Amino acid sequence: MGSACTMTMPMDHADTSMSCGQSTPVTSLQAPQTAPSVKQFTLTTRVVKLNIGAGKTVDAWTYNGTAPGPTLRVRQGDLVVVKLVNTLPEGVTIHWHGVRVPNVADGVAGITQNAVKPGQSYTYRFLATDPGTYWYHSHEQSDEQVARGLFGMLIVDPAQPTERDDVDAQIILHDWESLGGGITINTTQQVSRVSAQAGEWVRLRLLNTRNHPLGITLVGVPFTVSALDGHDLNKPQPLQKILLPIGGGQRFDVHFQMPKDGMVRLVVTDEQGEVLQAPAALIGPDGASSPASPASLPLNWFDFSRYGEPRVDEITPQSHFDQQTQMVLGRQLGFFNGQFLMTYTINGQTMPHISPITVSSGQLIKIRIVDESGDPHPIHIHGHTFTVLSRNGHPLTGSPVHLDTILVQPHESYEVAFRADNPGLWMDHCHNLNHAAHGMSMMIAYPNISTPFSMGSDSGNMPE
């Protein structure tokens, strides 16, 4: 096998480009032109004065005039075709977070496409193969552009219609801090309402878009975590007084039956478990009164490594791995892009100096991710779903867990594994996007794939 990949890094400020051999350009790694069922959307970026509640307006960058952008809902097996039209003053893209798209549809400026310049458009095409809760966001200057509002949810319904929940609602947490606002749920930094009647089954699709983990719990009802990053858990048990730690980029589907009377309150905490007075959400009949916000909560954090029940799974700790590698997460003061600042490192290096993980089609790859920085890092791998094998050296005892983003807490270690089944050049980075922008970003590369695009100020492609 051997690594055929090179990063070309000129000494001065010229662009960085990546290539792995010569043969296949990323632009040829595409979805079929057509399929029995096609769903088409157009997302047009726009600057909008957005009212986020409590008398606060922010100058948001949006897809179709709202942030979150429109929720795109498709069925498993659909060919999804999305035309992006850019009317903003800067280049943008769309990355389909968690979706195993063909490489050219991955939306990473400088790797899989050029940033879509003002006045231009670009069409993404991918098959929705896996049901679940996903999201989309710009991957051009993502640290800035996601914070400004370029994100939305993507829901893939299963091909075989299953029993539908009576209420299926999204809870998207976003941080407008960089524009002078607070944290919002969906469109407001005050109290969001979800209407539901006694006895109804409710699914809440939680997404954290921000650069810090959050805690979330429900007061007034036992609930289950039915899916993580869109992937169902096996036989999840009811939980109460448990805080769900949601890292940037992660999704939790929670499920419960509305109690006979009263409301359910969704409470948000910071990463230490301190209750935030706002935002919150109330789920229940319109006009009903709500349980008061608890002043504090028991600090019992949810642990997916001991939740649900085991089930036969394709990848286990006993599998034969073709390759084992490490990602050691660190931080240090250093020069980065000509400035002296806190950099975030993988294996002691910053992007673009981190050696890529080179994988061949068909291989089973195991990665040990360990934090030595003392900060939480939600690590996201593009184009693949990985199986979590162990947490802090202990194999999972509950349901198999399949993720695209794993929250590695200070000094924790995880082993994850994935099948290399989607050729291309893929990012692997921290979803605290400011960490990615300050070094914590690397590539997973298949051999003999090349990109005609490059990153840097000359091309204007700056994915982080």
Ligand code: C2O
């Ligand atoms: Cu959600 Cu590389 O990003």
Ligand code: CU
């Ligand atoms: Cu990080």
